Amino acid sequence: MTDTQPGRQREAVSNPTRDPMRDGLAAGWKHIDASRLQADTMLEADVVIIGSGAGGGIAAELLSDAGLKVILVEEGPLMTTSDFRMRESEAYPQLYQESAARKTVDKAITILQGRCVGGSTTVNWTSSFRTPPTTLAYWQEALGLRQLSVESMAPWFAAMEDRLGVRPWPVEPNANNGLLAQGAEKVGVPTHVIPRNVRGCWNLGYCGMGCPIGAKQSMLVTSIPAALARGAVLISRLRADRLIFSPQQRIVGLKGLAMQADGVRPSRINVRIRARHFVLAGGAVGSPALLLRSKAPDPHGLLGQRTFLHPTLVSAGVFSQRVDGYAGAPQTIYSDHYLEQFAVDGPLGFKLETPPLHPVLYSTTLQGFGAQHADKMRDFPHAQVLIALVRDGFHPQSLGGRVRLRSDGSPALDYPLNEVFWEAARRALLAMAEIQFAAGAKRVTPVHEGTLGYSSWAEAKRGIADLPLKPLACRIVSAHVMGGCAMGATPERGVVDPRGRHFQIENLTVCDGSLFPTSIGANPQLSIYGLAARNISLLAAELQNRPALAIP
Amino acid sequence: MTAPVIDRRTFLKTGFAGTLLLACVGHVAAASDDEEASMLTAISAALLVGMLSGQPAARTEALSSTVAGVRQAVAGLPPHLQSEIADLFSLLRFSLTRRFLAGVSAPWAEAREEDVAAFLESWRHSRFSLLQTAYGALHDLVLGAWYARPEHWAAIGYPGTPEVF
Numbered sequence: 001m002t003d004t005q006p007g008r009q010r011e012a013v014s015n016p017t018r019d020p021m022r023d024g025l026a027a028g029w030k031h032i033d034a035s036r037l038q039a040d041t042m043l044e045a046d047v048v049i050i051g052s053g054a055g056g057g058i059a060a061e062l063l064s065d066a067g068l069k070v071i072l073v074e075e076g077p078l079m080t081t082s083d084f085r086m087r088e089s090e091a092y093p094q095l096y097q098e099s100a101a102r103k104t105v106d107k108a109i110t111i112l113q114g115r116c117v118g119g120s121t122t123v124n125w126t127s128s129f130r131t132p133p134t135t136l137a138y139w140q141e142a143l144g145l146r147q148l149s150v151e152s153m154a155p156w157f158a159a160m161e162d163r164l165g166v167r168p169w170p171v172e173p174n175a176n177n178g179l180l181a182q183g184a185e186k187v188g189v190p191t192h193v194i195p196r197n198v199r200g201c202w203n204l205g206y207c208g209m210g211c212p213i214g215a216k217q218s219m220l221v222t223s224i225p226a227a228l229a230r231g232a233v234l235i236s237r238l239r240a241d242r243l244i245f246s247p248q249q250r251i252v253g254l255k256g257l258a259m260q261a262d263g264v265r266p267s268r269i270n271v272r273i274r275a276r277h278f279v280l281a282g283g284a285v286g287s288p289a290l291l292l293r294s295k296a297p298d299p300h301g302l303l304g305q306r307t308f309l310h311p312t313l314v315s316a317g318v319f320s321q322r323v324d325g326y327a328g329a330p331q332t333i334y335s336d337h338y339l340e341q342f343a344v345d346g347p348l349g350f351k352l353e354t355p356p357l358h359p360v361l362y363s364t365t366l367q368g369f370g371a372q373h374a375d376k377m378r379d380f381p382h383a384q385v386l387i388a389l390v391r392d393g394f395h396p397q398s399l400g401g402r403v404r405l406r407s408d409g410s411p412a413l414d415y416p417l418n419e420v421f422w423e424a425a426r427r428a429l430l431a432m433a434e435i436q437f438a439a440g441a442k443r444v445t446p447v448h449e450g451t452l453g454y455s456s457w458a459e460a461k462r463g464i465a466d467l468p469l470k471p472l473a474c475r476i477v478s479a480h481v482m483g484g485c486a487m488g489a490t491p492e493r494g495v496v497d498p499r500g501r502h503f504q505i506e507n508l509t510v511c512d513g514s515l516f517p518t519s520i521g522a523n524p525q526l527s528i529y530g531l532a533a534r535n536i537s538l539l540a541a542e543l544q545n546r547p548a549l550a551i552p
Numbered sequence: 553m554t555a556p557v558i559d560r561r562t563f564l565k566t567g568f569a570g571t572l573l574l575a576c577v578g579h580v581a582a583a584s585d586d587e588e589a590s591m592l593t594a595i596s597a598a599l600l601v602g603m604l605s606g607q608p609a610a611r612t613e614a615l616s617s618t619v620a621g622v623r624q625a626v627a628g629l630p631p632h633l634q635s636e637i638a639d640l641f642s643l644l645r646f647s648l649t650r651r652f653l654a655g656v657s658a659p660w661a662e663a664r665e666e667d668v669a670a671f672l673e674s675w676r677h678s679r680f681s682l683l684q685t686a687y688g689a690l691h692d693l694v695l696g697a698w699y700a701r702p703e704h705w706a707a708i709g710y711p712g713t714p715e716v717f
C-alpha cells in the first residue's frame with residue numbers, strides 16, 4: 001500500500017531553483033525590510049499592492065510584466081525556502097497571523113492565515129480547484145454577476161494552472177488520504193484526486209510550515225520573484241495602516257507603519273507611498289480592515305460584511321496500522337458527494353478532505369487534557385483525521401461573519417454559528433465517522449469536548465445524534481477566509497464591481513479572497529489566482545492606456 | 553485588601569478586562585512574578601498528567617521548559633491577545649480570584665493536582681463562555697508549548713521531521 005516513508009516517493013519533475021528569492025536578492029533585487037529602517041521614508045510608484053499573498057502575488061507579476069513600477073507591501077517577514085525547517089515552533093509565530101491563534105470574537109473558530117511574504121500561499125496545503133460551476137452559476141443567476149461564467153473564466157484558470165504547475169497528484173496518496181478513499185468507497189461515496197500546485201514535490205508533507213525545497217509553487221517562489229526580477233520593490237514588515245484620500249475620494253497615498261523585528265508592534269518609523277493606483281490584497285480580514293481604518297466610503301454598509309470561512313469540523317480516527325499523517329503530501333483525495341446532495345442554497349453541504357497531522361496542531365486541536373489527552377496523543381502515528389468544510393453563504397440564513405475594528409485598530413471577526421450551520425455540522429460529523437469506521441478505524445472521536453469517542457459506527461451514530469453542538473464545545477476551524485469586500489453587480493450589492501474596481505474609489509482595485517460574494521465551496525487559492533489574472537490584466541491595459549481587453 | 557463588591561455572574565458577563573476586580577488585582581499582581589510561575593507550573597502539571605515523567609528532577613525540568621515555552625508563545629502574540637492573557641494570568645495568580653473563580657484554595661505551589669484538574673474541568677464545561685475560552689487558552693498554550701519540543705516527540709511515536717539535505 002501507501003509508502004509513507006517521508007521523501008521516498010517523489011514526483012518525477014525537478015525544480016531548477018530551490019530558493020529563487022534568496023538567489024535573486026543576492027543578484028540585486030530590491031527588498032526593504034521596514035523593521036530595519038532608521039528614519040521615516042517616502043516612496044513613489046505607479047501601483048502599490050498591499051499584501052503579498054495569492055492575489056497580491058499575481059498582481060505584482062502581471063503589473064510589473066506590463067512595465068509598471070510596482071511596490072509590494074507586506075506586513076509579515078520575508079522568509080525564504082532556505083529558512084523553512086519544518087518546525088511548528090518556528091513556523092506558527094513567524095509565518096501565521098497571530099501565531100496561528102487568530103480566532104473569531106467569541107473564540108469559537110480558530111482561523112489559520114499566513115502573514116509573511118507569499119501570504120497564505122507560503123503555508124497552504126497546495127490543493128488547487130477551479131471555482132466550482134455551481135458557485136459561478138449562483139453568482140451569475142442569484143447575484144447578477146453575469147460575466148463570471150465557467151467558459152469566460154476557464155482560460156484564466158488554465159493560464160494559472162499552467163503558471164503554477166497545477167495537476168492532479170500523480171503519486172499514490174499517503175495513508176491519511178488513502179483511508180479517506182477506501183472508507184468512502186465502502187460506503188458508496190465517490191472520491192477524486194486533488195490537483196496540486198507543485199513542481200518536483202518530494203512528498204514530504206510539511207507544506208504548512210513552508211516548503212523546505214521550494215517545490216510548492218507558492219507566490220514566494222513564482223510570481224513574487226518574477227515581479228522582483230522585473231524591477232518591483234518588495235517592502236516586508238510594513239503594515240499598511242491607512243489610505244489617504246483626496247477630497248474627491250481618490251487615494252493619494254498609503255501610510256505604512258514599520259513593524260519591529262518580532263512583528264508584534266510597530267516601531268516608530270512611518271513609510272508613505274504615493275501612487276496612481278492601489279491594489280488591495282491583504283486577504284479577507286486584512287483588506288476590509290484597512291478600508292475601515294481608512295474610513296473609506298461605504299454608502300451601503302457592505303464593507304466587512306458577509307465574511308465566509310468554510311467553517312470546518314474535525315474527526316479523528318485511530319487505526320491498528322500506522323497512518324503517519326505527518327508524512328506525505330497533506331491533501332490529495334477529496335469528496336464533493338455531500339456538497340452535491342442538496343441545492344446550493346439548501347441545507348449546507350460540505351467538502352471532505354484530510355489535514356496534515358503535526359504534534360502542535362494535533363495536540364491543541366484535540367479536546368480534553370491530562371491522562372485522556374495523553375492516551376490519544378500516544379496514538380498519534382495511528383491517527384487518521386478527516387475534515388468537513390461547510391459551504392457557507394448560499395443559504396438565506398447563512399450570512400457569514402463581519403470584520404470590524406478593535407479599539408487599537410486591529411481587525412476582529414464576528415462569526416455567529418447558527419442552527420443552519422449546526423444542522424450541517426451534525427451531518428458532517430456523522431459522515432466522517434461512518435467513512436472512518438468503514439475504512440477500519442478502531443475508534444473515532446469527533447473533536448468535541450463532550451465525547452471521548454466511539455468504538456463502532458452504531459455507537460457513533462447514536463452518540464453524535466445526541467451531542468450538544470454549540471460554540472466552544474464543538475471544535476470549528478478555518479483556513480479559508482473569504483468575502484468582506486464583495487463583488488456586486490451594482491453599488492447597492494457590492495463593495496467592488498465584477499472587475500474588482502471599488503465602486504466609490506476610482507483608483508482602487510481589490511484583488512484577493514475578500515472579493516467573493518459567497519464562499520467558494522472549494523479550497524479558494526485557484527479561484528483567487530484566476531480572478532486576479534483576469535482583473536489585473538484589465539487594469540494593466542487601462543493603466544497603460546492600451547485598448548481594453550475584449551473580455552466580458 | 554477588601555473583597556470587591558461584584559458578583560460572580562456580573563463579572564463573568566462583563567469579561568476579564570475593565571472590571572473593578574481586575575483593577576484591584578492588577579495592582580497586587582504586578583509584584584508577584586513567582587506566583588505566576590507557580591500558577592503556570594501547577595496548571596501545566598495538571599494538563600500534562602500522563603505525559604510528565606514521575607522522576608522529580610526530570611519533571612521539574614520539563615515543567616519549567618513548558619512554562620518558558622508558554623511565556624515565549626505569549627510574547628509573540630499580538631497586543632490585544634497579550635493583554636487578554638495578562639488579565640487571565642493576573643486573575644489566576646491573585647489569591648482572592650483564584651479561590652473565587654477557580655475554586656483552588658491553596659496557593660498554587662501547594663495546590664493538589666486533583667484540585668487543579670477539577671478547576672480546569674469545571675472551566676472546560678462552564679456555562680460561562682468566558683471561562684470556557686480561558687480554559688481553551690490554557691489548553692492551547694500549555695499543550696502547544698509541550699508538543700513543540702522535540703524531546704517530547706518520542707513518547708507519541710512521532711519520528712520527527714525528515715532529513716532533507
Ligand SMILES: Cc1cc2nc3c(=O)[nH]c(=O)nc-3n(C[C@H](O)[C@H](O)[C@H](O)COP(=O)(O)OP(=O)(O)OC[C@H]3O[C@@H](n4cnc5c(N)ncnc54)[C@H](O)[C@@H]3O)c2cc1C
Binds near residue numbers: 051054075284286290
Ligand atoms: C494552513 C493553510 C492551508 C491552506 N490550504 C489551502 C489549499 O490547500 N488550497 C487552497 O486553495 N487554499 C488553501 N488555503 C487558503 C489559501 O491559501 C488562501 O485562501 C489564499 O492564499 C488567500 O489569498 P489572499 O490573497 O486573499 O490572502 P493571503 O494569501 O492570506 O495574503 C494576504 C497577505 O496580506 C498581508 N496583509 C494583511 N493586511 C496587511 C496590511 N494591513 N499591511 C500589509 N500587509 C497586510 C498578510 O500578512 C498576508 O501575507 C490555506 C490556508 C492556510 C492558512
Ligand code: SF4
Binds near residue numbers: 202203208212215
Ligand atoms: S509535500 Fe509540500 S512541503 Fe513537501 S515537498 Fe511537497 S510541496 Fe513541499
